[in-house]
Amino acid sequence: xxxxxxxxxxxxxxxxxxxxxxxxxxxxxxxxxxxxxxxxxxxxxxxxxxxxxxxxxxxxxxxxxxxxxxxxxxxxxxxxxxxxxxxxxxxxxxxxxxxxxxxxxxxxxxxxxxxxxxxxxxxxxxxxxxxxxxxxxxxxxxxxxxxxxxxxxxxxxxxxxxxxxxxxxxxxxxxxxxxxxxxxxxxxxxxxxxxxxxxxxxxxxxxxxxxxxxxxxxxxxxxxxxxxxxxxxxxxxxxxxxxxxxxxxxxxxxxxxxxxxxxxxxxxxxxxxxxxxxxxxxxxxxxxxxxxxxxxxxxxxxxxxxxxxxxxxxxxxxxxxxxxxxxxxxxx
Amino acid sequence: xxxxxxxxxxxxxxxxxxxxxxxxxxxxxxxxxxxxxxxxxxxxxxxxxxxxxxxxxxxxxxxxxxxxxxxxxxxxxxxxxxxxxxxxxxxxxxxxxxxxxxxxxxxxxxxxxxxxxxxxxxxxxxxxxxxxxxxxxxxxxxxxxxxxxxxxxxxxxxxxxxxxxxxxxxxxxxxxxxxxxxxxxxxxxxxxxxxxxxxxxxxxxxxxxxxxxxxxxxxxxxxxxxxxxxxxxxxxxxxxxxxxxxxxxxxxxxxxxxxxxxxxxxxxxxxxxxxxxxxxxxxxxxxxxxxxxxxxxxxxxxxxxxxxxxxxxxxxxxxxxxxxxxxxxxxxxxxxxxxxxxxxxxxxxxxxxxxxxxxxxxxxxxxxxxxxxxxxxxxxxxxxxxxxxxxxxxxxxxxxxxxxxxxxxxxxxxxxxxxxxxxxxxxxxxxxxxxxxxxxxxxxxxxxxxxxxxxxxxxxxxxxxxxxxxxxxxxxxxxxxxxxxxxxxxxxxxxxxxxxxxxxxxxxxxxxxxxxxxxxxxxxxxxxxxxxxxxxxxxxxxxxxxxxxxxxxxxxxxxxxxxxxxxxxxxxxxxxxxxxxxxxxxxxxxxxxx
Numbered sequence: 001x002x003x004x005x006x007x008x009x010x011x012x013x014x015x016x017x018x019x020x021x022x023x024x025x026x027x028x029x030x031x032x033x034x035x036x037x038x039x040x041x042x043x044x045x046x047x048x049x050x051x052x053x054x055x056x057x058x059x060x061x062x063x064x065x066x067x068x069x070x071x072x073x074x075x076x077x078x079x080x081x082x083x084x085x086x087x088x089x090x091x092x093x094x095x096x097x098x099x100x101x102x103x104x105x106x107x108x109x110x111x112x113x114x115x116x117x118x119x120x121x122x123x124x125x126x127x128x129x130x131x132x133x134x135x136x137x138x139x140x141x142x143x144x145x146x147x148x149x150x151x152x153x154x155x156x157x158x159x160x161x162x163x164x165x166x167x168x169x170x171x172x173x174x175x176x177x178x179x180x181x182x183x184x185x186x187x188x189x190x191x192x193x194x195x196x197x198x199x200x201x202x203x204x205x206x207x208x209x210x211x212x213x214x215x216x217x218x219x220x221x222x223x224x225x226x227x228x229x230x231x232x233x234x235x236x237x238x239x240x241x242x243x244x245x246x247x248x249x250x251x252x253x254x255x256x257x258x259x260x261x262x263x264x265x266x267x268x269x270x271x272x273x274x275x276x277x278x279x280x281x282x283x284x285x286x287x288x289x290x291x292x293x294x295x296x297x298x299x300x301x302x303x304x305x306x307x308x309x310x311x312x313x314x315x316x317x318x319x320x321x322x323x324x325x326x327x328x329x330x331x332x
Numbered sequence: 333x334x335x336x337x338x339x340x341x342x343x344x345x346x347x348x349x350x351x352x353x354x355x356x357x358x359x360x361x362x363x364x365x366x367x368x369x370x371x372x373x374x375x376x377x378x379x380x381x382x383x384x385x386x387x388x389x390x391x392x393x394x395x396x397x398x399x400x401x402x403x404x405x406x407x408x409x410x411x412x413x414x415x416x417x418x419x420x421x422x423x424x425x426x427x428x429x430x431x432x433x434x435x436x437x438x439x440x441x442x443x444x445x446x447x448x449x450x451x452x453x454x455x456x457x458x459x460x461x462x463x464x465x466x467x468x469x470x471x472x473x474x475x476x477x478x479x480x481x482x483x484x485x486x487x488x489x490x491x492x493x494x495x496x497x498x499x500x501x502x503x504x505x506x507x508x509x510x511x512x513x514x515x516x517x518x519x520x521x522x523x524x525x526x527x528x529x530x531x532x533x534x535x536x537x538x539x540x541x542x543x544x545x546x547x548x549x550x551x552x553x554x555x556x557x558x559x560x561x562x563x564x565x566x567x568x569x570x571x572x573x574x575x576x577x578x579x580x581x582x583x584x585x586x587x588x589x590x591x592x593x594x595x596x597x598x599x600x601x602x603x604x605x606x607x608x609x610x611x612x613x614x615x616x617x618x619x620x621x622x623x624x625x626x627x628x629x630x631x632x633x634x635x636x637x638x639x640x641x642x643x644x645x646x647x648x649x650x651x652x653x654x655x656x657x658x659x660x661x662x663x664x665x666x667x668x669x670x671x672x673x674x675x676x677x678x679x680x681x682x683x684x685x686x687x688x689x690x691x692x693x694x695x696x697x698x699x700x701x702x703x704x705x706x707x708x709x710x711x712x713x714x715x716x717x718x719x720x721x722x723x724x725x726x727x728x729x730x731x732x733x734x735x736x737x738x739x740x741x742x743x744x745x746x747x748x749x750x751x752x753x754x755x756x757x758x759x760x761x762x763x764x765x766x767x768x769x770x771x772x773x774x775x776x777x778x779x780x781x782x783x784x785x786x787x788x789x790x791x792x793x794x795x796x797x798x799x800x801x802x803x804x805x806x807x808x809x810x811x812x813x814x815x816x817x818x819x820x821x822x823x824x825x826x827x828x829x830x831x832x833x834x835x836x837x838x839x840x841x842x843x844x845x846x847x848x849x850x851x852x853x854x855x856x857x858x859x860x861x862x863x864x865x866x867x868x869x870x871x872x873x874x875x876x877x878x879x880x881x882x883x884x885x886x887x888x889x890x891x892x893x894x895x896x897x898x899x900x901x902x903x904x905x906x907x908x909x910x911x912x913x914x915x916x917x918x919x920x921x922x923x924x925x926x
Contacts, residue, residue: 032787039784054828055826057476065847094392094539095395105559108559167601175598280598
């Protein structure tokens with residue numbers, strides 16, 4: 001790769017992050033809601049706080065957090081902090097810092113969402129390719145159909161059904177949480193197995209909802225290339241069906257899907273917001289859900305910017321890696 | 333081809349490795365705040381209390397310092413660490429001496445003498461002294477970020493410590509309710525005592541989480557805390573055992589499980605399967621289903637509706653009384669006449685009398701007040717609970733309104749905005765019913781469950797606000813004081829919490845000002861507040877709708893002796909998350925299940 005292209009891509013990355021951070025700064029501020037007032041009102045409502053003269057305390061806290069400054073001054077300070085990767089403190093979970101909150105939540109989201117997205121990709125594409133492959137047995141082609149039907153079921157509904165039937169009625173898997181109540185995380189096999197048992201239902205809720213999409217698009221791609229010359233040539237050359245499927249068929253249909261995978265990684269957080277809550281998984285989705293409800297904008301800023309950076313970097317990596325998959329594409 | 337295979341292999345390998353690796357990241361050295369023990373003693377399930385908690389998505393991890401606001405909450409287990417001078421047993425109508433053996437006023441309520449228990453001690457072994465009490469009070473007075481700062485500013489002049497076990501508070505004005513409202517823990521109010529030695533060492537004690545280091549006087553230590561759960565273990569050296577305040581608790585470990593946003597149905601399932609021993613309160617239908625499916629689970633009223641006890645948060649339909657047309661008491665009264673409280677009882681509470689005409693909960697002392705001849709006379713005069721659509725219509729007609737083609741009251745082509753601002757998680761059942769009743773009577777009503785609901789109340793936007801009073805527990809003063817003119821925010825400014833009515837009336841204020849320095853059992857106090865309540869009804873300052881119920885599922889599979897209407901236990905309310913929750917949890921007895 002040429003250095004000039006690399007610099008161009010990196011500059012674009014910075015531009016994307018600046019644009020996203022600017023938009024995300026101003027959107028929560030359009031609301032008339034005051035995060036500190038709502039937090040103190042919640043404390044007063046649920047006790048632990050005398051509501052007398054609440055406004056005075058709120059004003060004091062506003063000053064402490066710099067929220068009494070003009071908005072543009074706050075924006076400048078925000079950009080300055082951003083450059084130093086300082087997202088500040090949470091207004092809702094003070095004195096925790098936003099970085100701490102993200103660090104606490106991130107492992108759970110990565111473990112669930114990355115794995116389920118990639119598994120959906122692998123399973124969906126394999127099933128889609130098999131469904132389109134004319135030499136597949138009829139029963140194998142039929143396997144894809146239920147997954148296509150399940151695409152219409154939102155992950156939250158699927159999650160509720162799985163919890164009720166598999167968790168509650170059949171008692172086969174836990175009803176929620178990241179691991180069993182009372183366990184302390186360690187590097188032991190029993191803990192690892194317990195952790196996995198708790199991840200199965202949320203993973204299935206996400207996989208069932210997304211596999212169908214991959215199946216459909218892969219099947220479509222597969223049918224499209226069936227009459228291509230290079231496939232006919234491979235058949236007439238006498239290659240084994242397995243090799244034709246793997247090297248001529250699957251590889252060529254997979255290329256656009258890889259681009260889709262990168263885009264899917266960008267949208268996966270939206271599923272997380274609901275599924276993590278449903279299964280009591282304390283990941284990024286649960287964190288941003290609470291932050292939005294409380295209008296805890298430092299936490300919202302931190303998470304959105306973190307996700308923006310993560311997705312932008314992933315996309316950039318994919319762009320650099322793509323020529324390895326398809327030699328016709330050159331980074332020039 | 334090789335490169336392609338390598339790329340695919342790399343992706344699959346990443347997938348296979350990601351789950352265990354990143355999931356295990358929790359086992360890596362903790363981030364700030366997280367509490368991870370090197371090892372944890374093995375405590376069997378039948379000595380462990382497991383409760384589900386997810387009300388606000390969890391508080392900041394490691395925040396055990398009551399002064400680290402706004403993050404700190406006592407509700408998710410920290411009540412096990414902090415203790416007050418006294419508790420108040422609301423259902424027995426009596427104080428429970430705790431760190432203090434006594435708190436006695438002088439004759440005119442300008443001084444309060446506090447005598448501490450000689451055995452009271454912190455978890456680091458040092459005694460709880462009057463210096464700690466004085467420091468707690470003085471910081472509340474000096475620091476405007478502390479939760480009861482305004483109360484101390486209003487009342488406390490000084491605090492002196494003649495000896496290590498005695499603190500004497502001097503008040504600026506008679507403060508007969510200070511002992512109850514501020515210094516005693518009940519429901520969710522009051523202050524705990526903190527240790528001077530630790531707090532005074534902090535550069536800014538409102539920004540220090542506390543973690544495991546903060547000395548506390550309560551019976552449990554926090555031993556583990558991440559965003560999945562909190563674990564508290566009993567400390568055998570708890571001072572209250574030696575002092576004879578309490579027997580050794582049978583609950584050796586308390587685990588507070590963070591249920592985050594799990595649906596209430598799933599939390600219910602975790603109770604049915606005995607994973608949880610208790611959880612937060614639930615709507616009637618859900619708790620009814622739990623009781624049907626697990627015979628070990630009970631409620632405050634056993635297996636019978638309404639399942640709950642009275643909480644301190646009776647709900648009204650509030651409105652901005654400075655804003656037209658709600659500034660007309662007749663319009664407010666017409667709306668009140670549209671509320672059929674009998675129907676509410678029938679539909680939501682299986683006939684139990686939960687609908688209310690009072691801005692305070694009917695606890696024993698308040699019930700006595702409500703039953704007094706003076707209050708009964710006011711009630712007869714204004715009939716605040718009346719449901720009468722004809723009278724409502726007559727008041728609207730007299731105010732110049734006529735029904736439009738949609739059957740809604742309108743004047744100059746404009747209907748009355750009667751959209752109810754409410755919260756879906758707690759008002760999902762009652763708010764639509766109220767909206768329908770108002771709509772039937774001709775008011776342009778609907779429900780707003782949006783995230784802007786609270787801000788609309790504070791801003792005084794047009795419409796109705798479904799909200800509680802959270803004020804009175806023992807006498808009616810604090811509830812009626814919510815409507816005192818000194819708290820009446822002008823239009824365009826933000827109203828304080830539970831002061832949304834912005835009401836102002838010199839006659840009403842004079843009654844409260846006269847009652848303020850008097851004791852609750854003073855006949856003049858009773859008379860003043862009966863008249864004030866009469867004005868509340870006469871002017872329909874807000875429209876009282878329902879008493880608030882806490883319907884908490886109690887699982888007797890592992891633990892028995894949960895508080896109930898037939899077993900008052902210590903006489904506190906039955907919520908493990910309330911300020912009195914420590915007494916509920918330490919009062920449990922094993923059922924014998926293995």
